Amino acid sequence: AQSVSQHNHHVILSEAASLELGCNYSYGGTVNLFWYVQYPGQHLQLLLKYFSGDPLVKGIKGFEAEFIKSKFSFNLRKPSVQWSDTAEYFCAALAPTGTASKLTFGTGTRLQVTL
Amino acid sequence: GAGVSQSPSNKVTEKGKDVELRCDPISGHTALYWxxxxxxxxxxxxxxxxxxxxxxxxxxxxxxxxxxRTGGSVSTLTIQRTQQEDSAVYLCASSLIGPGDTQYFGPGTRLTVL
Structure with a gap:
């Protein structure tokens, strides 16, 4: 069965520190990848997505993610985090072939940014 | 414009009861997910x-x-004979065409089964 793994469950960083959140997926073929974010008290929203082309994807609020096919990874990065980045981050994958019509989400990473 | 809405925001029920959760997707979105x-x-x-x-x-x-999902718009999720393990936040999302599109999420319904 397809799966998405996020190994960092809770990350605490000071403001201005660099961020990298890990995401690995289990599909062998073509895959579409997403990062969603849930700020405290808000809805889940899309941060960025990868479908094809340049494996380095830029998203909102200075976030980026790199698709590395050989490592089955799609790690999220930000050079300098802000207190307002405190949120829960979810990686998700979609295998668009066959009958796989659903996004598979990881268990999420809670990021806490301290002042 | 209006986003995805869900009701109720919170639901507390007793084990064995049935519950209905409602989702109103974004107008024009053909795909809806729970x-x-x-x-x-x-x-x-x-x-x-x-x-x-x-x-x-x-x-x-x-x-x-x-x-x-009635009329291609509003959706209702029904859980019959609720169990304690059904306690969770139930989220609804909609997208313009399909799963590859950006999914827009509602605020969720927090279900607690006593």
Whole structure:
């Protein structure tokens, strides 16, 4: 069965520190990848997505993610985090072939940014 | 414009009772999804509606769970004979065409089964 793994469950960083959140997926073929974010008290929203082309994807609020096919990874990065980045981050994958019509989400990473 | 709305925002029920959760997707979105988020878990896919096609029910955990989407718009998720393990946040999302599009999530319904 397809799966998405996020190994960092809770990350605490000071403001201005660099961020990298890990995401690995289990599909062998073509895959579409997403990062969603849930700020405290808000809805889940899309941060960025990868479908094809340049494996380095830029998203909102200075976030980026790199698709590395050989490592089955799609790690999220930000050079300098802000207190307002405190949120829960979810990686998700979609295998668009066959009958796989659903996004598979990881268990999420809670990021806490301290002042 | 209006986003995805869900009602109620919170529901407390007794074990064995039936509950109905409602989702109003963004107008014009043909795809609608239900997910469940349990404490410490990721989002678990439940069901997916796409236009007039038969829904993908592959994520429904048991036959106590069912969902319908009337007129291609509003959807209702029904849980019969609720159990304590059904306690979770139930999220609805919609997208313009299908799962590859950006999914817009509602605020969720927090269900507590006593």
């Amino acid at each position: 997910y469940r988020q349990s404490l410490g878990q990721g989002l678990e896919f439940l069901i997916y509606f796409q236009g007039n096609s038969a829904p993908d029910k592959s994520g429904l955990p048991s036959d106590r769970f069912s969902a319908e």
